[in-house]
Amino acid sequence: MDFTLLQSQAAPENMPYLAAAFVLTGAVLLGYALFMAWRANSLAREIRASSPSTELPRSRE
Amino acid sequence: MSSDAVTARISPAKPLGQTTRWLGLLALVLTLADLYLIFLVAPADAVLGQVQRIFYIHVPMAVLSFLAFFLVFVGSLVFLMRRTPRWDRLAHAATEIGVVLVTLALLTGIIWARPVWGVWWTWEPRLTTTLILWLIYVACLMVRAYAPSRSRGAVYAAVVGIIGFADVPIVYYSVQWWRSIHPAPVVGPLAEAGALEPIMLAIFLFSLAAFLVVFLYLLLQRIAVRRLEDQAAGVRLASGGQASPGAP
Numbered sequence: 001m002d003f004t005l006l007q008s009q010a011a012p013e014n015m016p017y018l019a020a021a022f023v024l025t026g027a028v029l030l031g032y033a034l035f036m037a038w039r040a041n042s043l044a045r046e047i048r049a050s051s052p053s054t055e056l057p058r059s060r061e
Numbered sequence: 062m063s064s065d066a067v068t069a070r071i072s073p074a075k076p077l078g079q080t081t082r083w084l085g086l087l088a089l090v091l092t093l094a095d096l097y098l099i100f101l102v103a104p105a106d107a108v109l110g111q112v113q114r115i116f117y118i119h120v121p122m123a124v125l126s127f128l129a130f131f132l133v134f135v136g137s138l139v140f141l142m143r144r145t146p147r148w149d150r151l152a153h154a155a156t157e158i159g160v161v162l163v164t165l166a167l168l169t170g171i172i173w174a175r176p177v178w179g180v181w182w183t184w185e186p187r188l189t190t191t192l193i194l195w196l197i198y199v200a201c202l203m204v205r206a207y208a209p210s211r212s213r214g215a216v217y218a219a220v221v222g223i224i225g226f227a228d229v230p231i232v233y234y235s236v237q238w239w240r241s242i243h244p245a246p247v248v249g250p251l252a253e254a255g256a257l258e259p260i261m262l263a264i265f266l267f268s269l270a271a272f273l274v275v276f277l278y279l280l281l282q283r284i285a286v287r288r289l290e291d292q293a294a295g296v297r298l299a300s301g302g303q304a305s306p307g308a309p
Contacts, residue, residue, distance in 0.1 A: 022096075
């Protein structure tokens with residue numbers, strides 16, 4: 001790549017593309033992290049409900 | 062895999078470990094700092110203008126998808142040799158996060174291409190080989206999900222993960238091997254010295270570091286979730302209930 005500096009010139013017609021790329025990336029990464037956090041809590045709740053003891057049967061290794 | 066149940070060392074009350082939660086906080090702080098640098102410090106490009114700022118997220122996601130697929134390769138190889146679930150968990154988590162990252166790299170590239178190239182998509186070598194990479198690792202997730210048992214799914218996914226990694230160097234070198242309109246890499250052996258202005262390079266490296274922390278957080282989080290999925294499947298089997306789809 002050969003990017004060069006320019007402080008003053010902006011291309012306002014390109015701003016929707018810039019916004020779309022950042023909003024999409026943020027939404028997907030945040031959504032994925034939140035979904036995984038919810039899934040972790042949901043699974044932990046299911047395991048707690050199935051095992052009254054604090055020691056859980058671990059994965060089948 | 063044997064069916065021995067081993068006592069858990071993690072607390073069900075805190076399914077994500079302390080390290081993972083601190084890493085999540087660090088990822089959030091670094092992401093906010095990265096956005097500040099990208100939008101308020103980085104100068105606009107002389108030719109491409111403001112839209113060139115997509116570069117600071119597009120390239121790190123592409124680079125980290127390569128790292129994810131390298132972890133899939135290593136995890137799958139060791140899993141096939143030792144058959145220990147921890148390596149399968151690593152391969153599974155890295156596959157999923159690699160697919161998320163390469164999807165975003167493709168989509169941000171498509172969004173960037175429209176104002177710069179005048180088209181959303183063109184069948185040029187870098188884009189085509191990246192799409193093939195995406196298809197390979199989506200297939201890797203599909204063979205795991207649709208296999209008759211979890212253990213067979215893990216083996217099938219490991220085979221696809223190992224063979225599929227051959228496409229990663231093809232994607233990287235595609236701009237050199239074939240005529241391409243995609244810019245040459247800014248990191249790795251093909252990167253030209255001085256291809257980026259120093260300020261742009263510094264912000265790019267910060268962005269790469271920030272995305273690396275986000276990547277590590279998502280990876281540890283996904284491994285923890287996969288471990289809980291295995292535990293839940295074990296609990297369901299132990300209680301005589303219905304095992305989850307794909308359970309052995």
